[in-house]
Amino acid sequence: MKKEVDVAIIGAGSAGLYALSQVRKQTDNFLLINDGPYGTTCARVGCMPSKSLIRIAEYYHEREYFEKSGIKNSDKLSICMPDVLKRVRKHRDILVAGNIKNITRLGDKVLSGRAEFINANTLKVGEDEIVAKKIIIATGSTPVLDPKWEAFKEHILTTDELFEQEDLPATLGVLGLGVIGLELGQALSRLGIKITAVHSREFIGGLSDPKVNENMLGLCKKEFDIWIGGGRAVLTKVDDKIKISNSENEMLVDKVLVAIGRKPNLESLKLENLGITLDKKGMPDFDPQTMQIEDLPIYIAGDVNADKPLLHEAADEGRIAGYNVVKDQKKFKRKVPLAIVFSDPNIALIGKDYKEIKDDESVITCSYDFKQQGRAFLINKNAGLANLYVQKSDGKLLGAQIAAPGGEHLAHHLAWAMEQELTVYDMLQLPFYHPTLEEGLYTLLLTCTKAIGKKTTGIREVPYGHL
Numbered sequence: 001m002k003k004e005v006d007v008a009i010i011g012a013g014s015a016g017l018y019a020l021s022q023v024r025k026q027t028d029n030f031l032l033i034n035d036g037p038y039g040t041t042c043a044r045v046g047c048m049p050s051k052s053l054i055r056i057a058e059y060y061h062e063r064e065y066f067e068k069s070g071i072k073n074s075d076k077l078s079i080c081m082p083d084v085l086k087r088v089r090k091h092r093d094i095l096v097a098g099n100i101k102n103i104t105r106l107g108d109k110v111l112s113g114r115a116e117f118i119n120a121n122t123l124k125v126g127e128d129e130i131v132a133k134k135i136i137i138a139t140g141s142t143p144v145l146d147p148k149w150e151a152f153k154e155h156i157l158t159t160d161e162l163f164e165q166e167d168l169p170a171t172l173g174v175l176g177l178g179v180i181g182l183e184l185g186q187a188l189s190r191l192g193i194k195i196t197a198v199h200s201r202e203f204i205g206g207l208s209d210p211k212v213n214e215n216m217l218g219l220c221k222k223e224f225d226i227w228i229g230g231g232r233a234v235l236t237k238v239d240d241k242i243k244i245s246n247s248e249n250e251m252l253v254d255k256v257l258v259a260i261g262r263k264p265n266l267e268s269l270k271l272e273n274l275g276i277t278l279d280k281k282g283m284p285d286f287d288p289q290t291m292q293i294e295d296l297p298i299y300i301a302g303d304v305n306a307d308k309p310l311l312h313e314a315a316d317e318g319r320i321a322g323y324n325v326v327k328d329q330k331k332f333k334r335k336v337p338l339a340i341v342f343s344d345p346n347i348a349l350i351g352k353d354y355k356e357i358k359d360d361e362s363v364i365t366c367s368y369d370f371k372q373q374g375r376a377f378l379i380n381k382n383a384g385l386a387n388l389y390v391q392k393s394d395g396k397l398l399g400a401q402i403a404a405p406g407g408e409h410l411a412h413h414l415a416w417a418m419e420q421e422l423t424v425y426d427m428l429q430l431p432f433y434h435p436t437l438e439e440g441l442y443t444l445l446l447t448c449t450k451a452i453g454k455k456t457t458g459i460r461e462v463p464y465g466h467l
């Protein structure tokens with residue numbers, strides 16, 4: 001079959017579907033091409049099942065405070081892992097079903113199959129040829145695996161398989177304590193699995209601020225075994241177990257959850273047929289404000305461009321690409337970077353990264369230790385550190401790294417304030433109720449005013465006569 005369309009979108013994940021939401025406002029002549037299962041990575045194997053599992057782990061973890069809070073018989077509570085996993089799949093299935101229902105409504109505007117480029121306007125999908133005026137690449141990413149592990153693949157899990165398991169073993173190695181490894185490693189440990197996590201770098205959970213990292217690492221080490229600094233793990237099969245070893249340690253585990261990163265799904269697209277320069281990872285040059293690849297009629301959105309592999313960024317990039325393929329092209333301002341790790345305490349990275357400000361003398365770093373925080377104390381969560389990066393001259397908020405109770409919400413406040421280009425003085429004039437975790441943020445903002453040397457009452461002054 002040969003088909004001519006205004007827009008072809010490759011990938012029915014979140015970026016592709018957000019792109020489609022813009023495209024459909026202008027044309028019905030589009031084609032959504034998808035290889036593999038529908039339902040999106042986020043809903044099927046990513047954000048949503050992982051958050052469901054983490055919530056169950058949190059419920060169970062809370063039992064540690066039951067006895068001393070007068071709640072009896074907490075030692076009788078136990079985990080039925082098959083039921084935990086069933087519950088996660090139930091959540092997932094509901095979300096995926098809603099997504100698939102929407103896709104089904106598109107009828108013959110959806111084509112299943114793997115797309116590859118013949119040239120900048122032509123795609124091959126199986127035996128079909130699609131000619132499109134504009135094309136959006138939204139093919140997502142895939143977990144990185146070492147081909148050597150193929151020999152004992154029944155012991156290897158990635159997030160593509162984890163939630164599909166009927167049960168989980170007593171011991172699990174976790175390779176990589178980046179965002180995914182840390183979130184899931186902690187949750188599985190809290191559900192009673194003996195976790196041994198191996199991380200070859202110094203920083204966990206995407207952090208780059210040494211003080212916040214040290215604080216978070218200390219908290220995590222109280223919960224499960226973490227090997228840091230002994231180099232990459234080597235896996236070998238020993239009888240029915242897997243030996244994880246590096247230069248400093250070795251350990252036998254039943255299975256290994258591999259979370260050493262995700263690679264963009266570029267290989268199958270045959271971008272070499274576009275006649276453009278690709279970097280050594282096969283990535284084309286694109287503009288993050290238009291999502292356009294060089295001056296081609298092709299746009300690239302979501303995890304596949306490896307810029308900011310997060311759902312909300314995939315959504316924005318999809319919207320930008322979708323708008324630009326059907327309207328006069330615009331550059332869009334990208335939002336303040338915001339990334340959350342749903343560990344306990346939550347890690348959050350907001351605005352400028354520590355590496356960008358660490359040698360900048362016009363920036364000061366102010367800290368708040370949640371050990372002293374009243375509300376956090378009452379809910380048994382008084383641990384964690386927040387570092388805020390502020391412009392010395394006027395107190396403008398530039399960035400923050402936090403590992404703090406309720407960190408995901410504190411991060412929202414900070415990101416919104418940074419997006420509005422607020423200063424610590426502006427923020428202090430906003431209402432804060434009591435008692436709340438946000439009072440930790442209030443104290444942190446006050447610390448900044450002291451460091452800047454210009455104190456404030458924190459109350460907006462009204463010119464006399466206007467009261």
Ligand SMILES: Cc1cc2nc3c(=O)[nH]c(=O)nc-3n(C[C@H](O)[C@H](O)[C@H](O)COP(=O)(O)OP(=O)(O)OC[C@H]3O[C@@H](n4cnc5c(N)ncnc54)[C@H](O)[C@@H]3O)c2cc1C
Nearest residue numbers: 011013014015035041046047115139140302303309310311
């Ligand atoms: C365990 C886990 C937890 C996560 N948690 C969070 C979180 O809490 N918050 C957050 O913001 N982000 C989270 N993420 C990241 C988030 O899920 C991704 O950023 C997002 O799903 C990316 O969407 P996408 O549209 O780029 O890719 P996808 O949803 O993967 O869509 C890509 C689609 O393209 C298809 N495809 C690939 N190649 C081809 C081809 N050649 N032809 C046709 N189709 C093709 C794929 O099969 C797929 O259907 C998490 C990810 C994981 C794995």
